[in-house]
Amino acid sequence: xxxxxxxxxxxxxxxxxxxxxxxxxxxxxxxxxxxxxxxxxxxxxxxxxxxxxxxxxxxxxxxxxxxxxxxxxxxxxxxxxxxxxxxxxxxxxxxxxxxxxxxxxxxxxxxxxxxxxxxxxxxxxxxxxxxxxxxxxxxxxxxxxxxxxxxxxxxxxxxxxxxxxxxxxxxxxxxxxxxxxxxxxxxxxxxxxxxxxxxxxxxxxxxxxxxxxxxxxxxxxxxxxxxxxxxxxxxxxxxxxxxxxxxxxxxxxxxxxxxxxxxxxxxxxxxxxxxxxxxxxxxxxxxxxxxxxxxxxxxxxxxxxxxxxxxxxxxxxxxxxxxxxxxxxxxxxxxxxxxxxxxxxxxxxxxxxxxxxxxxxxxxxxxxxxxxxxxxxxxxxxxxxxxxxxxxxxxxxxxxxxxxxxxxxxxxx
Amino acid sequence: xxxxxxxxxxxxxxxxxxxxxxxxxxxxxxxxxxxxxxxxxxxxxxxxxxxxxxxxxxxxxxxxxxxxxxxxxxxxxxxxxxxxxxxxxxxxxxxxxxxxxxxxxxxxxxxxxxxxxxxxxxxxxxxxxxxxxxxxxxxxxxxxxxxxxxxxxxxxxxxxxxxxxxxxxxxxxxxxxxxxxxxxxxxxxxxxxxxxxxxxxxxxxxxxxxxxxxxxxxxxxxxxxxxxxxxxxxxxxxxxxxxxxxxxxxxxxxxxxxxxxxxxxxxxxxxxxxxxxxxxxxxxxxxxxxxxxxxxxxxxxxxxxxxxxxxxxxxxxxxxxxxxxxxxxxxxxxxxxxxxxxxxxxxxxxxxxxxxxxxxxxxxxxxxxxxxxxxxxxxxxxxxxxxxxxxxxxxxxxxxxxxxxxxxxxxxxxxxxxxxxxxxx
Numbered sequence: 054x055x056x057x058x059x060x061x062x063x064x065x066x067x068x069x070x071x072x073x074x075x076x077x078x079x080x081x082x083x084x085x086x087x088x089x090x091x092x093x094x095x096x097x098x099x100x101x102x103x104x105x106x107x108x109x110x111x112x113x114x115x116x117x118x119x120x121x122x123x124x125x126x127x128x129x130x131x132x133x134x135x136x137x138x139x140x141x142x143x144x145x146x147x148x149x150x151x152x153x154x155x156x157x158x159x160x161x162x163x164x165x166x167x168x169x170x171x172x173x174x175x176x177x178x179x180x181x182x183x184x185x186x187x188x189x190x191x192x193x194x195x196x197x198x199x200x201x202x203x204x205x206x207x208x209x210x211x212x213x214x215x216x217x218x219x220x221x222x223x224x225x226x227x228x229x230x231x232x233x234x235x236x237x238x239x240x241x242x243x244x245x246x247x248x249x250x251x252x253x254x255x256x257x258x259x260x261x262x263x264x265x266x267x268x269x270x271x272x273x274x275x276x277x278x279x280x281x282x283x284x285x286x287x288x289x290x291x292x293x294x295x296x297x298x299x300x301x302x303x304x305x306x307x308x309x310x311x312x313x314x315x316x317x318x319x320x321x322x323x324x325x326x327x328x329x330x331x332x333x334x335x336x337x338x339x340x341x342x343x344x345x346x347x348x349x350x351x352x353x354x355x356x357x358x359x360x361x362x363x364x365x366x367x368x369x370x371x372x373x374x375x376x377x378x379x380x381x382x383x384x385x386x387x388x389x390x391x392x393x394x395x396x397x398x399x400x401x402x403x404x405x406x407x408x409x410x411x412x413x414x415x416x417x418x419x420x421x422x423x424x425x426x427x428x429x430x431x432x433x434x435x436x437x438x439x440x441x442x443x444x445x446x447x448x449x450x451x452x453x454x455x456x457x458x459x460x461x462x463x464x465x466x
Numbered sequence: 467x468x469x470x471x472x473x474x475x476x477x478x479x480x481x482x483x484x485x486x487x488x489x490x491x492x493x494x495x496x497x498x499x500x501x502x503x504x505x506x507x508x509x510x511x512x513x514x515x516x517x518x519x520x521x522x523x524x525x526x527x528x529x530x531x532x533x534x535x536x537x538x539x540x541x542x543x544x545x546x547x548x549x550x551x552x553x554x555x556x557x558x559x560x561x562x563x564x565x566x567x568x569x570x571x572x573x574x575x576x577x578x579x580x581x582x583x584x585x586x587x588x589x590x591x592x593x594x595x596x597x598x599x600x601x602x603x604x605x606x607x608x609x610x611x612x613x614x615x616x617x618x619x620x621x622x623x624x625x626x627x628x629x630x631x632x633x634x635x636x637x638x639x640x641x642x643x644x645x646x647x648x649x650x651x652x653x654x655x656x657x658x659x660x661x662x663x664x665x666x667x668x669x670x671x672x673x674x675x676x677x678x679x680x681x682x683x684x685x686x687x688x689x690x691x692x693x694x695x696x697x698x699x700x701x702x703x704x705x706x707x708x709x710x711x712x713x714x715x716x717x718x719x720x721x722x723x724x725x726x727x728x729x730x731x732x733x734x735x736x737x738x739x740x741x742x743x744x745x746x747x748x749x750x751x752x753x754x755x756x757x758x759x760x761x762x763x764x765x766x767x768x769x770x771x772x773x774x775x776x777x778x779x780x781x782x783x784x785x786x787x788x789x790x791x792x793x794x795x796x797x798x799x800x801x802x803x804x805x806x807x808x809x810x811x812x813x814x815x816x817x818x819x820x821x822x823x824x825x826x827x828x829x830x831x832x833x834x835x836x837x838x839x840x841x842x843x844x845x846x847x848x849x850x851x852x853x854x855x856x857x858x859x860x861x862x863x864x865x866x867x868x869x870x871x872x873x874x875x876x877x878x879x880x881x882x883x884x885x886x887x888x889x890x891x
Contacts, residue, residue, distance in 0.1 A: 117624070139647040139676065143620075160587045161620065163613055165576045169822060196580070204591060206553050206584025211577045214541045222820035243816045255550065257543050268819065 081126040081447035081454070084180035084228035085359060085400050088319035089274045092363045093448045096404035100419045102464045103436045111452065111463040112154030117145045117161075119458045121173075121398070121443035122180035122228065125188065130157060130202060131447070131454050132183070133461050134190040136176035141168045144177070146190050146200060147461075151449065154463060158204035166194035166213025170224030173413070173441070175458075178226035179272070180444060182236070184253055189236045193225040197238060199256060208256030218244030221268050232275040232283040232298035235259055239287060241269035248273065248287050250301050260301025265289045269313045271327075276319040278340030286317045286324065293317065293326050293335075295344075305343045309333055315355040315400075320362040323347070323380060327355050332369060334383065348383030352376065358400035358410075358445070366426065370397055370410060375420060375430065387429040391418045400445040404453070407433075411442040415457055438462060525566040532556050533570040536585070539578045549581055557588035564589050565600045571614035579613050586617065598622070612642035619645055639673045643866060650674045654682065662690045671699065675867035677823045684760070693879025700823070701861040701869025702762025703782050703839065707737065707752045710778030711770055713745040714844050719777045720801055720815050726779045730840050734808025737781050737838070745776060752781070759859075760880070761823060763797075766843055767856035773845065776856075780841040784862060785873045786832040792870050794828040794839070797821050798858040801844035806830040807837055817846045818853040824867070832862075832870070 085091040102109035118137025125132050129152060135145045142164040148157045168176045170193055179191040187207055190198045195212040213219060221242040229238045235250035241264045250259040267290060274286045276295070285298045288311035295304040310329040311317075318325040324335040324344065331351035335344040353360070353376050355369040362368065366386060367378045373394035377386035391397075394412050401410040408420040408430070415438040420430045440457035447454040452465035525533075532552035538545045556567060567586050571579050590596065604610055605618045619642070623630035637649040650670055657666055664687060671683045677700065684696045697704060712724045723731075729738035737752070744750035757764045766778050786792075794811055796804055799821035804812040811828030845856040862870045 139644045142644070158591055160584065161617065162580045162583050163576070165580065169820060169825065171820065198580075200584075205557060205588045206581065208546060208550060209577070209580045209584065210543060211541075211580065214577060218814075222816075222822070222825060243819060244814075251543075255543075256546055 079449065080128065080183075080185070081124070081449050082185070083125060083182035083230055083275070084123060084272055085316070085318070085361075085445050086402075086448065088276060089272075089316060089359060089361075090318050090320050091359075091361050091400055091402040091445060091448075093402075093404050094363075096448050097451045097466070098404045098407060098409070098448070098453050099464060099466050100407065100434050101436060103417070103438045109464055109466055111465045113460050113462045114149055114154045114156065115460055116147055117159070118143065118177065119175040120177035120456055121175045121226070121441075121458070122178055122456065123399070123444035124447050124454050124456050124461060125181050125183050126151065126447050126449035126454060127183050127185060127188070127202060131449075131461065131463075132181055132188050133456050134177045134179075134181055134192070135459075136164070136168070136192060141170070141176040142194075144190075144192055144194075144196060144198070146181070146188065146198065146204070148202070148204060149461060151452070151454075151463070154461070160198075160200060160204045160206070162196060162198060162209070164192060164194035164196055165211035166192075166196060167220040167222060168194050169220075169222035173443070174224040174226070176224070178224055178443075179228040182229050182231050184231045184236075187253065189229050189231065189253070191227075191229045191238055193220075195219055195225070195240060197229070197236075197251070197256075199236070199253065207254070210251065210256050212238070212240065212249075216240070216245035216247065219247070220244060223268070226270045226272075228272040230273045230275045230285065232285045235298040237273045237275075237285050237298055239264070239269070239271070239273045241265065241267065241289060243267060248296075248301075250285075250298055259299060262287075262296070262301050265291050267313075271311065271313060271316045274317045274319065276324065276337070278337065279322065280340065282340070284340065286319075288317055288326065289313075290329070293324075293328075295340075304341065307335075307343065307346075309346075312355070314357050315359040318360055318362070320367075320380065323362075325360045325362065325367060327360065332360055332367065332378070332383075334367070334380065347381060350378060350383045350385065352385055353378045353383070357396075357398045361401065361403060363403050363422070366422075368401065368403070368408065370401060373397060375401075375408070375410070377430075379426070386426060387423075389420060389430050389432070391420075391432065394418065398443045402446055402448055402453070404448055409446065409453065411446065411455070413441055413443055415440045415442045417442075417455075525563060529556065529559065529563065529566060533567065533582075536581045537570060537574045537578045539575070539581055541577070549578075553581065553585055553588075556585045557592070559589055561589055561593035561595060562597050562600075564593075564597055565604050568604055568614040568618060569610070571611035574611075579611075582614075583617060590621065596621075608641050612644070615640075616642045616644040638670065643675055646673065647676050647679065650676070650679050654679070657686070662686065664690055664692055668692075677867070681760070688880070688882035691881065693881045695878045695880060696760040697758075697762050698871065698875065698877060699869060700760075700762065701863045701871060702757075703784065703860050703862065703872075704758070704762060705754075705756045706764060706780045706782050708755045708766070708769060708778050708780050709742065709750050709752045711745045711748075711773045711776035712742075712750070712778075713775065714777045715745075715775035715847065717801070717815075717817070717844070717846050720803075720842075720844055724777065724779075726781075727840070727842060730779075730781070730805070730838075731808055734805070734838055734840075735836065737783075745773075755780070758878075761797075762859040762861060763857055764859065765857045767845070767854065770856070772854065772856070775845065775847045777842060777844045778856075780843060780858065782839045784832070784837040784839060786834055786837055786870070787873045789834045790832050790870065791865070792830050792832045793863050793865055793867075794830055794860065795824045795863060796826045796828070796841070796858060796860050797823050798825065798841075798843060799855045800858070801846070802826070802858065803842040804828055804860070805838075805840045807833070815844075817844075818848060818850075818855070821855075823859065823861070 099109035118135030199207040294306035312327040315327040326333040331354040333349040360369040455462040535548040535552035634649040725742035
C-alpha cells in the first residue's frame with residue numbers, strides 16, 4: 054500500500070516526537086488537533102471576544118446545517134461538516150478561506166443511514182480529519198466521505214449499508230482519524246459494533262475489528278510511537294488497546310475499562326486514558342511492548358471533554374470544575390470552578406498560557422494558567438458567542454476557529 | 467402545479483426584463499461562489515448564462531460507460547476502483563452534461579447516488595456557466611429521481627430566497643419529500659402569521675408526509691376548534707392484544723421462541739390461542755389493550771406492573787382494502803421483533819437508545835383482507851430512571867409516509883381539550 058508522505062505528516066512527526074504540543078502554530082488536522090492534545094504553545098489569541106459588539110470576531114459565516122463537531126484547518130482552508138434539510142439528511146462539507154471566511158467550495162451528499170439523534174446533537178457530530186491532501190468527514194448516519202482539498206470526491210462509503218445494525222439513535226459522534234495509510238473509524242453501539250481501517254486513497258477496507266456491543270462515543274486517536282510510526286488507540290468500557298493502522302493488528306491491550314465520551318490524549322510518550330476510575334496515565338515505553346501505568350486518580354476525571362496537558366500539568370474539566378494534576382505523579386494540583394458555566398461538552402484548548410473552555414450555550418471561559426505549579430489558574434474573561442457550541446475549536450496561527458450550531462467563527466486580533 | 471419558471475427565460479426585449487436578467491446574473495454569480503465557482507466578468511454577460519441543455523447534446527459512449535461504472539458501486543467498497551476512475555473522467559465534463567449526470571440517478575442505489583452528487587458538484591465548481599434551462603426542465607419533470615431533483619432545487623435556489631419562495635409556493639405536493647417538506651413549512655409559516663384558515667391547514671394536513679408537520683398542523687386545527695384524528699392521519703394501529711410476561715432476564719429472551727411466537731409462526735393467519743407458561747412459570751393469557759394517544763403509543767409497562775427482564779407479545783389484525791406494498795413503522799425504546807403474516811420484517815436488539823415515530827421501518831406486502839401483525843417487545847433490567855419505559859407505537863403507511871388505513875376504521879376526531887398526545891422519548 055502506498056503511504057503518502059507529505060509536508061503535513063512531516064510537520065506532525067516533528068511536532069509530536071518532541072512533546073505532542075504544537076510549538077509552531079500551523080494546521081489543525083483532526084478532532085483536538087495533533088495527537089488529541091489541544092495545545093498550541095505559541096498561539097496568541099484574544100482574551101475578550103464576541104458579545105454584542107462581536108469583538109475580535111474576524112468573521113462569522115453561516116453554514117447550511119448544524120454541527121456539534123469541530124473544524125479542521127489546512128493552510129488557508131478551514132473545513133467543517135454540517136447536516137441539514139429534512140431529518141438532517143442533507144450532508145455538506147464546507148471549505149472557507151481562513152482570511153476572509155468566504156466559502157471556497159461546498160459539496161453536498163445524502164445520508165444513507167439512520168439520522169436520529171438527541172435533540173441537542175446533530176447528524177454532523179464527528180469532526181473531520183485531514184492528511185493534508187484529503188479531508189475525511191464522517192456522520193452519525195455512518196456516511197464516510199473523502200474529498201480532496203478542492204472539494205472533489207475521492208471516494209465515498211455508506212457504512213450503514215455494509216452494517217445495517219450499526220448506529221445509535223441517541224446519535225453517534227466518534228470522529229475519524231488518519232494514521233499511516235489508513236483512515237480509522239470506530240462505530241460502537243448495541244448493534245453492529247466495529248472499528249475499521251480504510252485505505253485513505255481508495256476507501257477500500259483494510260481491516261475490521263469486532264468491538265463490544267455497547268454505546269461508545271469516544272474517538273480513535275492517532276499516536277506517534279518512538280521512531281515516528283503511527284498507531285491508533287481504541288478505547289471501550291472493557292479495555293484500551295493500540296493497533297497498527299494499516300493492518301489492524303493489535304500491538305497491546307490493557308484491561309482498563311474506559312469512559313464512553315472523553316477520548317484518549319497523547320502527551321509526549323504518555324497516554325492520558327479516561328478510565329472508569331477517573332484518569333489513568335500510561336508510559337508508552339518503546340511503543341512495542343505493554344505500556345506502564347504511571348497512575349490512576351479518580352479525582353482527575355474528565356466529564357464530557359477530554360483531558361489535555363501542558364508543561365507537565367494535566368487539565369480536565371469535571372463538570373464545570375477545572376482540575377489539574379502532575380503529569381508524571383498524578384498528584385492533584387489546583388482546582389478552579391467556572392462559575393455558572395452550565396454544561397460543557399467541548400474539550401478545552403490551550404493557546405500559550407491561556408485555556409479556552411466553551412459551554413454548550415456558547416460562552417467561553419478564558420483561564421490564565423500559572424507559570425509554575427505553585428500558582429493557580431484564574432478566570433480572566435467570559436465571552437459570549439450567543440450560539441450553542443459543542444465541538445472542540447481549532448487553533449491555527451493566532452486564531453481560534455469555533456464551530457457553533459450553524460456558524461463558523463474566526464476569533465482573532 | 468404548473469411548471470416552474472425562471473424569469474430569465476423571457477425574451478430580452480423590455481427594460482424591465484433586462485433588469486430581471488441582471489438579477490439572474492447576480493443570482494448565478496452568487497450560486498457560483500456557493501459551489502466554488504470563481505465569479506468572472508463573463509458571468510455577468512447575459513448572453514453567456516444559458517448554455518445549451520444536455521438533452522440536446524446527449525451523452526457519448528464514454529460518458530455513459532463512466533456513469534454505468536458509478537452506478538455499479540456496491541456495498542463493502544464494491545467496484546470502487548472503477549468508480550474512482552469514472553469520477554475523474556466525469557468531473558471534467560462540460561456543464562452542458564450536468565443533466566446527463568442527474569438523469570443517471572434514476573434507479574441508482576443510494577451509494578451510487580452519493581458518488582454522482584460528487585460528480586455533479588465538481589462539474590458545477592469548474593463551470594463558469596450553468597445549463598439553467600435544462601436544469602429547470604429537469605426539476606420540472608416529476609418523473610425524474612427525487613434525490614436528483616432536490617439536489618437541483620438546492621443548486622438553483624440556495625442563494626436566491628425570492629426564487630426559492632416563489633417555487634416552493636407551487637410545490638406542496640411535490641413527489642420529492644424533501645422539497646414537499648420545505649414547501650409545507652413555508653406555507654405553515656405564512657398561515658401562522660395570518661388569521662386561522664382552517665381550509666388551508668386542512669389541505670396541508672392531506673399533503674404533508676412528515677410526522678412533525680402532521681402534529682403541528684393538527685395543533686393549529688385543534689386550536690381553532692376543529693376535531694382531528696391525528697392517530698388516523700399517521701395510520702397508527704390502536705387496538706392490540708397482549709400476552710406476557712415471558713422471561714428476558716439477562717437479556718436472554720430475545721431469540722427464545724416462546725409459545726405465542728411458535729404458534730403464530732406455525733399458523734400466522736390467526737391469533738395463537740390458549741394458555742402459555744410465562745416468566746417463572748406463571749400462566750399467561752391474552753388481554754385486550756388499546757391506546758387513544760395521538761402518537762399511538764401503548765404503555766406496556768403500565769399493563770404489566772413495570773415488569774423488568776420481561777417480554778410481552780402484541781398481536782393485531784389489519785383488514786386491508788387491497789393488496790398493496792406497505793411500510794410497517796415501529797417506534798420502540800425496547801428490543802423488538804416484528805412479523806407480518808408470519809414473516810419477520812424487523813429485528814432490533816437495542817435497549818433504551820432513544821425512540822421516535824418511524825424509528826424502525828420494515829417493508830411488507832399487505833394482502834387484501836386479513837393481515838396479522840405480531841410484535842415481540844423486550845424489556846431488560848436496567849435500573850436507571852431513563853431505562854424504565856416499556857412501550858411501542860406502530861403505524862402502517864406507504865413509502866412516503868401516507869397512512870394506509872384498515873377497512874372500516876372509524877374517524878375519532880379529537881379536539882384540543884381532548885388531546886392525549888404521548889410524549890416522545
